[in-house]
Amino acid sequence: MTVAILIGGLAFLALIGVPLVFAILAAATAAVLVTRPGVPLEVVTQVFVGGIDSSVLLAILFFFLAGELMNSGGITRRIVDLAGNLVGHIRGGLGQVNIVSSVLFSGISGSAIADTAAVGTVMIPSMVKRGYPPAFAAAVTQTSSIVGPIIPPSVPVIIFAVLAEQSIGELFVAGIVPGLLIALCLMLTVYLISRRRVYERTAPAPLRTIALSFAHASAALGMPLIIVGGILGGVITATEAGAVAVFYALLVGRLIYRELTLRLVCQSLLKAAWGAATVLVILGASSFFAWIVADQQINKQMAEALFSISSNPLVVLLIITLAGLIVGTLMDPLAALIIMVPVFLPAAMEVGVDPVHFGLVLILTLMIGLCTPPVGYLIYLSSAIAGARPERVTRESLPFLAALLAALLICVAVPELSLTLPEWFGYRD
Helix, strand or coil, X not given: CHHHHHHHHHHHHHHCXXXXXXXXXXXXXXXXXXXXXXXXXXXXXXXXXXXXXXXXHHHHHHHHHHHHHHHHCCHHHHHHHHXXXXXXXXXXXXXXHHHHHHHHHHHHHCCHHHHHHHHHHHHHHHHHHCCCCHHHHHHHHHHHHHHCCCCCCCHHHHXXXXXXXXXXXXXXXXXXXXXXXXXXHHHHHHHHHHHHHCCCXXXXXXXXXXXXXXXXXXXXXXXXXXXXXXXXXXXXXXXXHHHHHHHHHHHHHHHHCCCCCHHHHHHHHHHHHHHHHHHHHHHHHHHHHHXXXXXXXXXXXXHHHHHHHCCCHHHHHHHHHHHHHHHHXXXXXXXXXXXXXXXHHHHHHHCCCCHHHHHHHHHHHHHHHHHCCCCCHHHHHHHHHXXXXXXXXXXXXXXXXHHHHXXXXXXXXXXXXXXXXXXXXXXXX
């Protein structure tokens, strides 16, 4: 009964256009009224506030702000120039540049939507001007932006770490290899499509040009080193790393690149506040949803259902991955993450799935939903930038979605991809 009210109510409200936060709260409140009629409704606000009452979550605001400041301060253009000199000579040159730019930018933004907006506004018009179809340019941009939440820093990783009580630093390190694997799979896809369609290729850039582009982008590339290096070295926490990143972004944008004005700082503050508030409101509402899941022991019921199918860790993780792919097409990834973690993580751990491995796989699974209809935020964002119809972008995205699914299956089957680096850095005995 509780599951039917929660899931059915949420799905119905979302389908008729009710904003996600209110849909989650309404479905969860209805479940409480039916299953626990004596519980005062004040519990809704208590659990809502408790869900976001964590100093660790300040890191989300800081990373949002650091990314906005770096983007306003001229970082995107320098990253694209560096990527162009590194991989522009490979078949499908600007498509390859698009992907590598997303990888480099992901070390700053931690958000797929921010990656699409920043890199897309530079790369999509450039690709169209060089003869690439607008829908293809949008497809490359939106699928390569999935790397953003995998390579550190990452907003979804911070949320998962809080929910699962895991180390943010360990999860940050665990995402590096899977993120690079995703990029390689996408670059191979661009290469194969470009050979078939005979897209352009250019001569390799001279070493002097590459060195100059590295020098121009070096200040920007220092941010991920500061964030990850500080956390790995045990010098600063994730929240402190975010604060340091904001200060560094102000320093670079104002004193080194000299493009960050007071007006741009104010705009960055507003955008960061809006982005962080959106995440935190969803987190608070979903915390109430998760509270009902725990109260009604739905996670134990789910564990029993999974064990009735198989107790093999790989099979259980594949089932959860399939569920995540379905949920990801219908729901905001952050809300889905908050809801699925308390339901599936205990069952996965009970059969021997490592929580860090589980977290990276689930985050990647849900982020793929950003590139698939009907929710597919990145489809509509990239198609708007490219001036292409969303259905055309979706059609062009199919080979890239296949590449993302291949990378996902490799990550599921080979946990060492996520767990080896944390072991090397001393997070594991």
